[in-house]
Each structure stands twice: as structure tokens, then as C-alpha cells.
Amino acid sequence: MPNRPYVPGDETRLMTIQRYIAQEERMHPEATGEFSTLLRNLALAVKIVSREVRRAGLVDILGRAESTNPSGEDVKKLDVFANQMIINALESGGQLCVMASEENESIIPIPEEFPCGKYAMLFDPLDGSSNIEANVTIGTVFSIFRRVSDGCRGTDADVVQPGIKQVAAGYIMYGSSTILVFTTGNGVQGFTLDPTIGSFLLSHPNMTIPSRGNIYSVNEGNRKQWDEGFQRYIDYLQSNDTVHGKPYKARYVGSMIADVHRTLLYGGVFAYPSDHANPNGKLRLMYEANPMAFVIEQAGGRATDGAERILEIVPTDVHQRVPLLLGSADDVREAEDFIAGRR
Ligand code: AHM
Numbered sequence: 001m002p003n004r005p006y007v008p009g010d011e012t013r014l015m016t017i018q019r020y021i022a023q024e025e026r027m028h029p030e031a032t033g034e035f036s037t038l039l040r041n042l043a044l045a046v047k048i049v050s051r052e053v054r055r056a057g058l059v060d061i062l063g064r065a066e067s068t069n070p071s072g073e074d075v076k077k078l079d080v081f082a083n084q085m086i087i088n089a090l091e092s093g094g095q096l097c098v099m100a101s102e103e104n105e106s107i108i109p110i111p112e113e114f115p116c117g118k119y120a121m122l123f124d125p126l127d128g129s130s131n132i133e134a135n136v137t138i139g140t141v142f143s144i145f146r147r148v149s150d151g152c153r154g155t156d157a158d159v160v161q162p163g164i165k166q167v168a169a170g171y172i173m174y175g176s177s178t179i180l181v182f183t184t185g186n187g188v189q190g191f192t193l194d195p196t197i198g199s200f201l202l203s204h205p206n207m208t209i210p211s212r213g214n215i216y217s218v219n220e221g222n223r224k225q226w227d228e229g230f231q232r233y234i235d236y237l238q239s240n241d242t243v244h245g246k247p248y249k250a251r252y253v254g255s256m257i258a259d260v261h262r263t264l265l266y267g268g269v270f271a272y273p274s275d276h277a278n279p280n281g282k283l284r285l286m287y288e289a290n291p292m293a294f295v296i297e298q299a300g301g302r303a304t305d306g307a308e309r310i311l312e313i314v315p316t317d318v319h320q321r322v323p324l325l326l327g328s329a330d331d332v333r334e335a336e337d338f339i340a341g342r343r
């Protein structure tokens, strides 16, 4: 049955995330149901995070927690809450062998009292958290691998795999509505949370990104630090020659999920490139760039560090940073040409 979008009021079209996963699993007779349970537990956790994000203005949960994350950045209270909520919801389920989070320096083992399973999950519990107090869209990013280590309790090797090995990845965006977008390598599906029934319903089936857009999204405050090739690329997008809809529009929320989601819907290019001060850019490979790259590629787009496909980068550290350019295939190819000096 083709996936039809949910139209409020038309209950015959209901396709919850559980039904979608169950339908996918039926196509794989070898499936054990572990993956659908994992996703169900994740969906439960992010529903609770979503509720807290929406209540944040009402209760005393806004503001800084008294700690910094492994990268030395301020951690806000909601980050701490979201991190703990996701760990709690997933550690006891029996599907995971290990987890890793932006907020935890080391990998997160599955406690001995709980069963362990064949998947490893990485996540950024609340990306864009510097925007929390301004009520700007923030979100959760996740990336799931199959366990590669021996034994049931995972190791670093399970969470430091190339992105091409991801079995699923996606993000949850806490915006005007809460949207869960994910891929299992078979296209990209978007589900919107109906808070009145507490279910994620298919609202954006088979998402595809336009092959070209006319929006660029980058922190232009860093312009003077960028490499020359990237500066020339942005100059080119701003030029007035009207080819490909130039000059492009500039849109930058400063919250990766919001910027990438808009790029997925409207096309164009999102970038956090390397610069003189930050040769590896800012974003993290394992739980920011890889999952976004998987989604964007599955939607027909392209994701690169400027020279190499993000998904093929062989990682060495769970928290490593990587320059990131993603979006419409034609736009990203053009950016690569400028960065490589071919244009
Ligand atoms: P965070 O993980 O500490 O929230 O940082 C990641 C965020 C991304 O959401 C966003 O794309 C980027 O940082 C914005 O950085 P900048 O403020 O340097 O433009």
C-alpha cells in the first residue's frame, strides 16, 4: 500500500510510526522486531522531551545547568533532562549494546541488570540548545548502527563506525509542531506528533529534496575566517546574474535541525565549513553530520566535508568534528567545485 499522508480528521489514512515500521518489517522475514521496539522506545522518550520543551516557558527548567559538555560548552538544563530521558527510555529495552551522546564524554554502557542487544545508538539529545531561551526550534538527532564488537555489551568500536554503516538515522524537531524524520535506507519519512492522541502520524511520506534550491544557510559572521574557495562560493551565490535564481536567499537559524529541515523541504545548501580558527568546523561527525547526511542522501541530496562524502569518512573519535556541506545535489556539487579550486 502506498504511504499516504495523514490528513487530520481522515482516520482511514492513519499511518502511525509503529504501523509504518511493522509494515517495513513484514518485508524482511528475518526481522526480529527488535528494531521496531527500539524506535518505539525512542519515540516515547522524545514525546516526553517534546512535552518538556513546550512547558519550558512555564516551569523553572530554563537556564544553565551547572556543567559543561565534553566539548567545554555550556549545558542547559533541558539538555540534561533530554539526555537522561533518552538514556532511561532505551537502556532497559534490551535492543542496545551501548549508547553515546553529545553530553557524555565516554560511551554509555548498558547496565548489567538490563539485557543487551544488537544495536548501538548515538544521539545529540537537544541540538541548538543555545536557542532554547529564545523559543527557537531545537531538536534531537539520532544514529543507529549494528553492533560489530564481540559479546553483548558494546565498546567504542560499535559507536565509531563510518556513517555508511548506519541502519537508521533521523531527527526530531521541536518546532511549531514536533516532527520526526527518519530513514532506514529506504527513503525518508516524516511523522508529525498529534499531541491530542500522542502518536506520530505519517505527514511527509517519501520526502525528496529538490535537485537545486535558491537558499544558502551558513553563519556569515565567520566569513573572514573561511577558506578562500568557500568565500568565493558564497560571493557567487550572492551575485546578480540571475542564473539558477541568484542571488540566493540567506536563511540561518543557527539550529542545525531547523536549517537542515528547511533545506530538505525547499532545497539549497546548508554549511558549517572549516575556517581558520576551526579547521574541522563545529559540528560533530557521529551524531550530527552522519545522521543528517544519511537523511539528505536518502532524499536524493548530497553531503560532504568539501572533499569527501560524509558517510564514507572513517571516524576515530566519537566526538570528532567535521566540516559539513549538505543539501541539493547540484548546489553541493557546485560548492565542492569552488572549494577544490575548480571554479
Ligand atoms: P550544539 O550541539 O552545542 O547545540 O551546537 C550545534 C549547533 C547547531 O545546531 C548549529 O548548526 C550550530 O551549532 C550553530 O553554530 P554557530 O552559532 O557557530 O553558527
Ligand code: MG
Residues within 6 Å of the ligand: 102, 124, 126, 127, 128, 288
Ligand atoms: Mg549539537
